[in-house]
Amino acid sequence: MSILRQLKVVRTAALRSAQAPTARVFSYQLSTKASKDPPVYVSASDCPYHNLAFEDWLFRKTDASVPLLFIYRNAPSVIIGRNQNPWKEINLRALNTLGIPFVRRKSGGGTVYHDLGNTNYSVSVPRESFDRRSNAELVAAAVRALGPPAYVNERHDICVDGYKICLFFSSLFGSAYKIIGRRAYHHGTMLISAKLDQLGDLLRNTKDTLTTKGVESVRSPVRNLSHFTPGIAHEAFVGATVREFRKKYGGNEKPTIVGKDDMFRVEDVRKGIEELQSWEWSHGQTPEFTHVLTRSFPWGAITAHMHSKHGLILDSTRIDCDGDTVCAESCAAIGEELVGSRYGDVSELISRVEGDGGEKADIRSAVLRWLGEEM
């Protein structure tokens, strides 16, 4: 069946089920498919929030006994692992200047850069048949079919000539999902023609005095597939990966194209998108960290011992000054005022302090401005 024909079937099924609760429309489409082919979905959205929420929902809520493939691309974005520290991993200032979002995904591992020259894929299989290497081999075979001599290294990354072109992350869903069946999934990136200079700039961070719990990324030399075989495009990679998936797991149906509207029909996906966009998830999930900042001011040398957990400033934060009593008292006051604030967000405090007037307010405002820039 052609992609267009299939889309029509999907939409007709959605119309027919108009009486059913909204959240069930997509599951209805999945379960009423005439074919028992392992499903293959290709996203028509390039929004990282849509794609990551949909991916998460697919692997938590759909039939765990059937292998499944999902392929998507995101507009420029930085995707951090579940247990990472955005202040440590990312050049947040460069990100803000370019208007590029960072998104904390649900799976663990390191930080990656995405743009339309990077294609992501998730392969999910029943837990019993989970084999990390064989799914990486599946994707390497797809790449070889397009030209570049790809192979899987000992970390299960896919490489060409010693350069990584792809990063794999695998995970087994935890016990919370036992009741509905457990599946294992891999997801990975494929650098086809991504802006690698952008990747370097955005993932560069100079916060050497920030010490964090959680996971740090493992930096490695990367290359695009197009470096080895010029002209390789997303569509060719999708085609080759779907063919390899079908070879291994069976079936012959064309992929189902999933648009934003299809995703939004599922209540859990809508909730997932909201969660990924929330400050509580993006920043509030940050593991505990400390950050020591020092700078000389006309009133003395100031050292800030910042301490944060869940993205909030803790009361163990101390701001010291080696100058006179006025400076020391002003710094101590800032330390107290900062407690409970969101890390890096001092704009409200600055406007409050500036209204106070006097020398102490000047010191507090200058120090707060400096902290706001450095945090």
Ligand SMILES: Nc1ncnc2c1ncn2[C@@H]1O[C@H](COP(=O)(O)OC(=O)CCCC[C@@H]2CCSS2)[C@@H](O)[C@H]1O
């Ligand atoms: N897009 C992309 N592809 C490959 N390698 C990358 C990419 N972006 C950054 N990097 C390099 O990898 C390291 C991080 O490697 P590290 O091994 O620490 O990270 C991972 O295990 C992340 C895998 C996540 C895959 C998911 C699949 C769908 S959504 S994201 C980084 O510092 C760069 O050097």
